[in-house]
Amino acid sequence: MTISTRPPLFSEHDEMQLVADAQFVVTPGPEILDRLRAQFEPLRSVIAIDDITGDVVGAAKVYSVALTVPGGAILPAGVLDEVGVLLTHRRRGALTAMLGEHFAELTHRGEVFSLLKASESGIYSRFGYGCSHDAWTYEFHARASKFLPAAKAICDGDRGSLRMVRPVEWHTMLPTVYSEWTRQRGAGVVRGANWWALHYPASAAVQQGDSSGVMVIGHFDQSGVLDGFASYSGSGNWDNGIRSQRLQIYDLVATNRVAYLRLWRALLDHDLVDTICLWNGDSDEPIRWALADPRRMATTSRGDGWYIRLVNIEGGLNARTYESSEPLSMAVVDRHLPANTGVYQFADGVWTRGTAEPELSLDVREVGAIFFGQQSVSALVSVGRVIEHVPGSAVRADRIFLSPCAAAR
């Protein structure tokens, strides 16, 4: 029994969707299905077919996005989503074949990055993906969230304004601020129009399995230009006549600290709210340092954020800039895309293929892990994931890859 792969036809969307649904044992309602269909990119996606029955037994959707890398360059990239193989066809190479097709498609387009957010953290490293960012979850005790005097003064003295952003304005107003925010951070997935259409119309909350609506509050600078927003939903109950409400923040995006602090202040002061939860937070969220009682911001989990796979290592490495120009040579192994296997040399800020004696040896997944400068090479050496042949080269690599960028979301 063999399995073959190909891009789906547009008309095959719903059949393909059944595979992902079986994977996660969910059935999306007609409204979500309509949205998924509207954003479907069949030419980029992949299905696996059982050659005997002709059934679709594996599916992987791909969406086009742009990726901001350290230094500010913005590159087209593919995001892998809703990957699944039917339980009747496991362990027959369907996933390997679909990813091979996906990598070939990226290469054909001249793109160098594949990205994903994993359902399980152990799966994708064997296909060359490395986790480049952590995503932290924080819970705020809203009623004990006083600011330190300086942060309070900034809020009190702000000449800008807050106003609720209506759903009809979301698509025109939010993406611009979001893009500027990722540019400032030097890292991030610039969400395409399809992403916004998929996640922000009916509600992001529906996507997250929450039935309540999503609200967006915006901060506008003195001249009335939107420079930050927060999207959130609420859930709660009445207990003994006391409303106990919890806010879930999806995005809190601000291009300056005034907007950042005012948006936080507005949410923390929300009537009837006890708890505010932030997903996908940075490890060093500035809000912690603005609180008079920082322990009231509890860290409740650390998860893995984006996984990144360099399909073209030389192209990928040269897309970003580096703060250090010290030389380095590293041997990279790529079992799925053997053309990538070889020695990469860093000199005068540029990576080239070469024949130098490698100072470090690593798999392509570790290149993904260190690419944004968030994951230390030395730490990977300490657990045997990167081999250091020349003492001191890991520390040098840390200085080269180091980037002041914050995490992508």
Place this chain on the structure above:
Amino acid sequence: MGGSSVSQRGKMMVMNELKLVPLKDLSDWDAYQTATALAFGEIADQARLDRTRGCFEPERAVQVEDGELIVATAGGRSFELTLPGGSHIPAGGLTAVSVRSTHTGRGLLNKMMEWHFDDCRKRGECISMLTASESSIYHRYGYGIASHIETHRCADGHAELLPGADAIARRGQIRLALLKDVMVDVQGIYDKWRRKTVGALSRSDAYWDSVVTDAYTDLEPGKAWQVAMHYDEDGVLDGYVRFLLHPKWGSDRVHKGSVAVQEIIDLVPAARLALWRYVTNIPLHRDVVLDHGMPNEPIRLALQDPRRFVTTASNDFLWIRILDVERALNSRAYRVSKPVTISVDGTTYAMTDGRWSVSASPADLACSVADLGAVYLGEVTWRTLANAARVTELHSGGIERVDAVFRTDSPPFCHTHF
């Protein structure tokens, strides 16, 4: 000072004058500690007072007396603190701070803090440290959060290492012992480890005695600290893990025991992997909890399924109050030497050829001494503090330049309570 103590049943209480009394003698411990314990709702029985007396440094402690009554306490402990670059400086640890709940709001804490700061300065310490009972108190005294600890959990069956890490972890040998029987070895390893770990503190013999006798932890009767020691392939001791076992059977007779890991102390990364492999393979005890875990724990990177290594909390641990800015700045090392200037509470310090001195030059940024305390060991960047409105950038690009100078290789780590 002084005043007559008139407090008799049926008569009105007369307010005495409050006296700040520095202590001198070990025999002061019982009354002082009894007053401190009361603030935390505890009664200090004699056995416990005797167990805990060893760490008391009477000449570093102060109490406030209201007639016969001790109404406030603050103590100090002497430590060596490891700084970025690997230097070690003496630092005073503020501890046992209490104000009797009938005497709050009268400035007693201010008085005791002043006394403690003076005491540190007299001893040549440019830094005071503490671990906080509440996180809202000490910012106003100039302390900044200088390190944090994390709680990690790894459930049964999910601790498997990646093949490369597993091969490293299988090298060498493990020996199991009770802590009390291997104190000399454990102290030796700890001391080497803390000298290379930014934020770590020295531990005196008295400290280790308090650990062995469970002076503060109040273990259940019959429980004992276990230690697994790791020896490399040449038989050299290079790490240990200290832990307690908590066996438990469910009603279905399936074991659900856990290992409470207090610390994994390694001199080389291989020892850490081997000790992790050991501690996750103890029969009947397959859930592992590290509640004084390192931030960025490298073991997470070595696991086949890193998401199963769950971080459930991250808490402030060491707070730092810099008492002599110029000396503190010159005590640690910097990755690069650049001509940067910072204004700390209005005084400007400039770095020239790797040395800091008071300067009249315009500053790159302005901050408070609490902010410098938070940045000092590498816990947070100037950029993050600026985004929280705590630090002001005085000209464009200033923060990034100063951050490049202060940046450290790894986050600081301290898990020694005092």
